[in-house]
Amino acid sequence: MTVDTQTAQAGRARRTAGVTFAGRFEFDDIHHRYGARETIRGLSLTAEAGEVLCLLGPSGSGKTTLLRIAAGIEAQSAGRVRLNGLEIAGPHVFVPPERRGVGLMFQDFALFPHLTIRDNVRYGLTAMSRAAALAEADAALERVGLSHYADRYPHVLSGGEQQRVALARALAPRPSVLLMDEPFSGLDSRLKDSIRADTLAILRETRATAIVVTHDAEEAMRMGDRIALLKDGCLIQHGTADELYRRPKSLFAAGFFSEINAFEGTVRSGRVETPLGTVAADGMAEGAPVSAAVRLSSVNVRETGGSIPARILSRRFLGVVELLNFAVPGSETPVRARIKADVLPQGLREVTLSVDAGDILLFEKANVTA
Structure with a gap:
């Protein structure tokens, strides 16, 4: 059993986290510049009291800058x-x-190597007496399952354990808002799920409002009560994971939450033809250029019986699923699909595809990059 696994198991037997008074946090028409470059462009967003709000987006989208503005660093x-x-x-x-009542958890954890784990956690408890601060630090370490490391130093800890210490330090002052910048990015993928689940449980117990920066859509869907999707300093879409996944407002949003096949088309007689089927273009103007998206998981693959002939170009086994590339009439680029492994016989080259019309997403060209 690894040290990180032991830590994760210890976390499940930890002390219950102390309750804080959750705060409602608002960004109102925020702009930000680095020299001539505008990094945030009129962004308005609210984290409701007690919720976990995930700021999601690619590198350079402005999510970390927004977090630093919330903390008062920028x-x-x-x-x-x-x-x-x-x-x-x-x-x-x-x-x-220091007067905002917010806690900040950095991406690299930022533990002081010359201080014990206990002293790292009590570092921000300056308004308390030494005895009270030590007691609060010990309680915070017990909540994250690391009280047995209180007198040790950060260099003896694994990445997962350092993450827990950083969380304990951020929560020890019982902030009304906790800001977390890519808190799980440095963790081993095998450990990430358990640490993330335990962190979410602690956030629920403390009832603190949490604003979490991530570039991982699945992580945002696992953690967030709501998700704010950012691009180039703009808020593209926000809502629950279900809303953003099922009803994306742009091709960018659709592609950020799942792998897609993308096609260009034109509205003709109220419909759009794509290499994977024809779909009604409700509310779109005749002759309007559109982009269509089909998720890889929405492509049905059969030996026979589908409406679209296809030839398998490549086939990659990924364990539970297989990733396939197809040549399809009307598409200059290969069409991709993810299907359950071993459904198709090995050596098969000619197959048929089908897609339900409801699984073809249409976006007006003006919204393609929005």
Whole structure:
């Protein structure tokens, strides 16, 4: 059994986390610049009290900058930041980070190597007496299953254990809002799921509002009560995981939550033809250029009986599923599909495809990059 596995198991037997007073956190028309480059462009967003809000997007989308603005490490160029209705950053107000009542958990955990684990956790408890701060630090370590490491130093800890210490330190002052920047990116993939689940359980127990930055759509769907999808400093779409996955507002949003086949088309007589089928273009103007998307999981593959002839170009076994590339009439690029492994006989070359019309997503060209 690995040290990280032992830590994960210990976390399940930990002390219950202390409750905080959750805060409502608002970004109101936030703008931000680095020199001439605008990094956030008029973004408005609210994290409701007690919810986990995930800021999702590719590198350079502005999500970490927005988190730093929330923490008070960066100042916005324009707009206002409010906590429980009170302005903490604006044209004439700037509350410093240590007075905002927010906790910040950095991507690299930022533990002090010369301090014990206990002293790392109590570092921010400056308003308490030494005895009270030590007691609170010990309680926080017990909550994350690491009380047995209290007198050790960070260098003896694994990545998963350091993540837990950083979480304990961020939660020890019982902030009303906890800000987390890519908190699981440095963890082994085998451990990530258990650490993430335990972290979410602790957040639920503390009832703190949490704003979590991630570039991983699945992680955002696992953790977030709501997700805010960002691109180029703009808020593209926000809502629950179900809303963003099932009803994406743009090709970018559809492609961020799942692998897709993308095609170009034109509205003709209220319909759009694609290499994988024809779909009604409700509400779209005649002759309008559109983009169509079909998720890989929506492509049905059979030896016979499908409506679209296809030839297998490549086939990759991935364990539970197989990834296949096909040549399909009307498509200059290969069509991809993910299917259950071993459904098709080995050596098969000619197959048929079908896609339900409801699984073909249409987007007006104006919304392709939005």
